[in-house]
Amino acid sequence: MGLLDIFRARNKPTAHLAKERLQILIAHERSQGEHGESDYLPRLKNDLLEVIRKYVVVDDRAVQVQIERHDGMDMLELNIVLPEKKPSAIDKD
Amino acid sequence: MGLLDIFRARNKPTAHLAKERLQILIAHERSQGEHGESDYLPRLKNDLLEVIRKYVVVDDRAVQVQIERHDGMDMLELNIVLPEKKPSAIDKD
Structure with a gap:
């Protein structure tokens, strides 16, 4: 089972979700x-x-960080709640 | 259950692991x-x-990329196998 499968299983369709968020692992x-x-x-x-x-x-205040260290594995998780208004002006090079 | 728990469950202590790798989700x-x-x-x-x-x-050849899109969720997974020799010379700004 791939990581995406696990992630998908955990993050079921979020009919209840109020906020946009970005998760980084x-x-x-x-x-x-x-x-x-x-x-x-x-x-x-x-x-x-x-x-x-x-x-x-x-x-910055919307970022939660967790760092864990286990045998042979270091993990960093970022949970970011995104602002409601979408900044359409942000552009990429 | 946090994302880290899931990740930990999936990535059991890797006694069999031959390579270093970096996973980003x-x-x-x-x-x-x-x-x-x-x-x-x-x-x-x-x-x-x-x-x-x-x-x-x-x-570049050691990078596997997966992008998935589901209802309300976009996911990007990077799996990177790191080279065996550790480059001690790499330094950060």
Whole structure:
């Protein structure tokens, strides 16, 4: 089962959904025996937000961040509630 | 159940894992009645890869991309197999 299937199962058609939101999940899975520090995830988070801001309006206060670390896997989740009004003026290069 | 729980359940401790990999999932959930085009996901994909390359070496051939669109939800998944040798020289601004 692919990640998208899981995601789809979790995010059932949202008839109840009031807000638009953007969810971002990053997982760095290390190979066996590798105990490196992929400490770049928090920094990557900021860069990702910057990139995403090219496309949608993101209020810092509307961003929830979760970082988890387990054996061999670092995970970063961003949950962003998007503003109701769509900024049609935002354009991409 | 949070997204991280699902992700964790799916990515069990990977004793068998041979390669390092990076997985990125982005889901844009639209609010009810909103049938907008969040057509930025394919473009966002390229920007994401650029950002990720600041931190890890990514071979274009090692990137799998999936984009799905369902009622009210657009999803973009990137699966990246990272090279075995760790480039210690890569540094962030």
